[in-house]
Amino acid sequence: QYKKFRPGYDADDKLPVVGVNWPDAMDFAQWLSEKSGMKIRLPTEAEWEYAARGGTTTAYYWGDTFAEGYGNYDKGLFAGREPVGSHQPNAFGLYDMLGNVWEWTASTYDKSYGGREQQAASLRVGGWRVVRGGSWGSGPAGVRSATRDDYTLGTRFHNAIGLRLARTP
Numbered sequence: 586q587y588k589k590f591r592p593g594y595d596a597d598d599k600l601p602v603v604g605v606n607w608p609d610a611m612d613f614a615q616w617l618s619e620k621s622g623m624k625i626r627l628p629t630e631a632e633w634e635y636a637a638r639g640g641t642t643t644a645y646y647w648g649d650t651f652a653e654g655y656g657n658y659d660k661g662l663f664a665g666r667e668p669v670g671s672h673q674p675n676a677f678g679l680y681d682m683l684g685n686v687w688e689w690t691a692s693t694y695d696k697s698y699g700g701r702e703q704q705a706a707s708l709r710v711g712g713w714r715v716v717r718g719g720s721w722g723s724g725p726a727g728v729r730s731a732t733r734d735d736y737t738l739g740t741r742f743h744n745a746i747g748l749r750l751a752r753t754p
Contacts, residue, residue, distance in 0.1 A: 656684030
């Protein structure tokens, strides 16, 4: 889908999209909404965490202790991205929520969780945006369901920040 949006995007179709900044992610969601006739968007930070947890309250969707086989994280090999769906899904059937690539959310970063995690920011508002999920370069603590980081709108890590979209019914 992303290659149809950006025909010059050079990547294997089985790997997650990376190298997109926040405006790119928002533009892709808008484009996909127009093409599909559905409301497609980035999830808010709170929605992302709910989806990642898969109905659990533990550190990881599989429990409180890190376990192999559930996500692509830094094993000291610097192997990079893995194909989508390479690891066990959570109880909601969602793959790769923890590890592989960081994912942009629609929310503005608020260190104290003052309510912005439940809101989608506008393209017209500057500031920092939240990424969730950790990446292939994160250690076990960096791929917990609650792990978050923040980057400026224009940040593009060509190998570690991607996106996940949500559909509003």
